[in-house]
Amino acid sequence: MTPKFEYSQVVKEDIQQLGNILEQCFLMSPGESEIFFNRIGLENFRVIRAGEQVAGGLATIPMAQWWGGERVPMAGIAAVGIGPEHRGSGAALVMMQHAVKELYAKGVPISTLYPATQRLYRKAGYEQGGISSTWEVPTQSILVKEQPLPVIAVRADHEIFYELYQQHARLNNGFLDRHQGIWQGIFKPHEKEAIYTYLIGRAEQPQGYIIFSQHQDQDGSFIRVRDWAVLTTAAAQSFWSFLGLHRSQIKNVRWKGSATESLTLLLPEQTAKQKATSYWMLRVVDVVKALEKRGYPLGIQAELHLEIQDDLLAENNGRFILSVANGRGEVTSGGKGEMKLDIRGLAPLYTGLFTPQQLQLAGQLDATETARFAATQIFAGASPWMADFF
Incomplete structure (x- = not known):
């Protein structure tokens, strides 16, 4: 991590600076950020500092998301804003990387957001997850x-x-x-x-x-x-x-x-x-928890051998076997690694936004025909969407 930035919770002295940054970033009226703070809760905001200055901030909104008829705990990322004088410095990426690590430490399985720019969030492991x-x-x-x-x-x-x-x-x-x-x-x-x-x-x-x-x-x-x-x-x-x-x-x-x-x-x-x-974009924060907490189609009994690479969270790296039966999944370490993908490629597979065949064509995964067939059955379901914007 770049040493010049510091990621932390919001303290009283930060509120004015963070409010000014968010109002400028999101074209709010003066003072409008206070409504936002009250609605989401100041305890859910984080700031990134450059020296003594607040360079930017974001909110992590504790929620959950429905997958396969099951409720999966989720953190929504919102209000990601960097002051204009700090843009291009790498502050946004450092802030997102810290936020993802914090979510992992808290045991949050997945995170979603609406991107103003995909490139930033892809660097933090997010990928397209569904549509609005x-x-x-x-x-x-x-x-x-x-x-x-x-x-x-x-x-x-x-x-x-x-x-x-x-x-x-x-x-x-x-x-x-x-x-x-x-x-x-x-x-x-x-x-x-x-x-x-x-x-x-x-x-x-x-x-x-x-x-x-x-x-x-x-x-x-x-x-x-x-x-x-x-x-x-x-x-x-x-x-x-x-x-x-x-x-x-x-x-x-x-x-x-x-x-x-x-x-x-x-x-x-x-x-x-x-x-x-x-x-909108999704990140699998904790591979094991995310795969075990979602629901799967009833009547399917299948096994998928995954090999996952996550450059940010070492705990997600390695080979995993996802065994699905009676609408639930169980994950164990090991296996043949028949479907190779990085953490980004796992997101649209997990949500069912694209089929394994489509993801392989897009270079998001590399899998045997057997693994693609198993994954197609396991992640089948209604096309993912969301009515809300945050």
């Missing part, structure tokens, strides 16, 4: 008339939304077990903004929900779905029927979905389009 897509559909084209369930306006009671979200999240690879700060962001309106909260289904047995706000831009009026969950076909039909009823005043509906959005199957025509897509 924004979709848009004209309300006039929704044309789903049947609404099998009532849609009921309710107050923003976190508890019922949290329970429904968790049921929805368990079924979607990559979904967060959200930090309280992310929930606050969903329910807290911006200035001059109203948020509308509805349950889909009877109040005593809801089958989904929709939380949205209404906006105007150069393309006209639109609904922004801030959060949603549908647990049944009836809920999905009611979701669309309800949104379609806004057609007299609202031109478009925007929502977050996967790259292959199954909700659009209920629409009569291909009028829903992806407006924006971004890839």
Whole structure:
């Protein structure tokens, strides 16, 4: 490590300097960083110092992520900012390397982030792990008339939304077990903004929900779905029927979905389009814990012999055997090393973003045909995506 940098927790004297850096990096209004500190918790922020100066900082948000129907503890990295006078000095990479080592020491299996630049995070062992897509559909084209369930306006009671979200999240690879700060962001309106909260289904047995706000831009009026969950076909039909009823005043509906959005199957025509897509990145921090804590397809019994290289965390280096049965995995040391990959290549394999064949073509792994076949079975599942940004 470069000796001129020091990585540490935030102390009281750092708050002003770190706040100024983050406000400049993320185009915040003066003082806005305080809201961010309060929402995430100052104890989750770290700084990198160059001598006496705070050169930059980041936040590690304690959460979890759903993989194969199991909740895997995860640290979300957010607010990575370096003061302009310290950029190009290597401070960002040193800070990320220290953060990853700290997460390993705490026993955190995986970490995810949204990159402003992939190159920095790849150097710290992160790779593309999943997708976040924004979709848009004209309300006039929704044309789903049947609404099998009532849609009921309710107050923003976190508890019922949290329970429904968790049921929805368990079924979607990559979904967060959200930090309280992310929930606050969903329910807290911006200035001059109203948020509308509805349950889909009877109040005593809801089958989904929709939380949205209404906006105007150069393309006209639109609904922004801030959060949603549908647990049944009836809920999905009611979701669309309800949104379609806004057609007299609202031109478009925007929502977050996967790259292959199954909700659009209920629409009569291909009028829903992806407006924006971004890839988030994942790092396997602890190979053994990450592989053992995720879920796997039921009915699969297979063995995968891995040989992994991690330039930052020596504990992840070496040969491992992943044995999968009854939806769970067990890792032991040793084996034949039939699939060779570095820690970056393990990320999109772990998430199922790309198949082993695709990863081999991209130079991310080198494996025998037997190992590729086993890995294809083991990591099969729905395409990973995330509704949240942090």
